[in-house]
Amino acid sequence: MAHLRVENFRVFGPVAQGEGERGDALSVSFTAGTNVLVGENDSGKTAIVDAIRLCLQSAASDYYRVSQDDFHLGKDGRAETFTIGCAFTDLSTEEQAVFLELLTHDRDGTAWLCVTFKAQRMDPLRNRVSVTTRTGPDGNGPALDGAARELLRATYLRPLRDAEAELRSGRANVSPGVFGPPERFRPANPESWREIEFWAGLELPRDYKRFVDGYGDAVVFRHLFIAHPEGADPLLKVMQEERQTFLAGEEGASDVAPSESSGMGGFLPWAYHDFNGDVCLLVPPSADNLDWSVAVSFRQCPEVQIFPGGVTEFLQDLAQGEFPRGWPRVGFDWASAEGSPLI
CATH class of the missing domain: 3.40.50 (Rossmann fold)
Known part of the structure; x- marks a missing residue:
């Protein structure tokens, strides 16, 4: 530079x-x-x-x-x-x-x-x-x-003025110290990710796949279930079923690949909230927004809200206490899904 x-x-x-x-x-x-x-x-x-x-x-x-x-x-x-x-x-x-x-x-x-x-x-x-x-x-x-x-892309190394405090698990630090060590899980087989991406017609964002590989098939923040390609409730099944819900509410929508769909049919469900049924969605890049975004579909009051940034940024906001409307304000929490085959 x-x-x-x-x-x-x-x-x-x-x-x-x-x-x-x-x-x-x-x-x-x-x-x-x-x-x-x-x-x-x-x-x-x-x-x-x-x-x-x-x-x-x-x-x-x-x-x-x-x-x-x-x-x-x-x-x-x-x-x-x-x-x-x-x-x-x-x-x-x-x-x-x-x-x-x-x-x-x-x-x-x-x-x-x-x-x-x-x-x-x-x-x-x-x-x-x-x-x-x-x-x-x-x-x-x-x-x-x-x-x-x-x-x-470059890497920013923040000033380490207080090493002990910086390395301690804190409220603003979404890290393995918060969700648990990722090595307790096995990552999804690459073929499982390819199957999902083939169905979607899109290459999913890397930070999202890394997070799911390390911490998926689990509930975070007490209520948010993160689906995994090979988990108890497989990710592809979650995506397909929730997408059908969106398509049913869109007049004239057809069941084609998400990459070829418009409106809600192009969004990809990746997590759901067991407290109120809200669904988290991946919003693919578009002419107006060249990056992946996250959206939340509210079930109690049908509405979709888009949050700037991807999955990492969305989780960071939750860690900072910035929750979508109607979500219980809870601290960090991670728990494996009952009967998870990934342990």
Whole structure:
């Protein structure tokens, strides 16, 4: 990564609007190897690191979601959007081949991969934020597909100021220390996952499959049953039966592959709540949202609510005490399904 630009994100404000005006946006270049940020408190060091995390969707032990406080607060109020751009150069021939359709070339013919993350406030009262990640120097190029995202994904190592406290199982840490060691289960046979994905016509998100392999066929948060491909209530059976319920309520719906369906028929059930019958759904990527999302179908009052982020983020929200409407607010809990064949 050779360059970073940040506009209207936390302490960094907008770019200068005219000659002689002072802009508060950030534009910084990096050198190859190790780069060190030095500055006083509240000067923006953490904001720079978090900006890179957002743009690259870095893997980390703690999930980071955009909040209203991330939008720059200036003299005219809080910004409606913020933009983060990361630019990569000195790409190898192999890297240029992988990102071929996403590259930009400067006047010297040098290839650049420019990635722009943009967030827009939608509903401040409910903390709803719309985010997009696109390529091109102005963020108007093609969107990053799944393979490109994986190649750019980095790992964020958070500051370890108190090692003992950081490594202790805590309320905000969805970890094996909370749900139990995953080795007590056996992962699903790859053929079982392939059977499900063949039926769905979609490749399921990796974080979801990892979680199910480690902790599936169990009840978490006392009421949420996580189906497993080879569990007591097999995942494919759960998906098919719950999907039939959705199709029965959709006029003109046909029983085709979820990837070819519209509306609720395209959603994939993956867990259900035994307290009120609510069903958790996987929402496939679409033209409007390029990432997998999670939705909850409320049984008592027919309605579907979509939650930004995937399964990992959804579970992290539950761990933080942010439950969907009508769900009992309980602490961490994990229990194997009765008679599970996976123990």
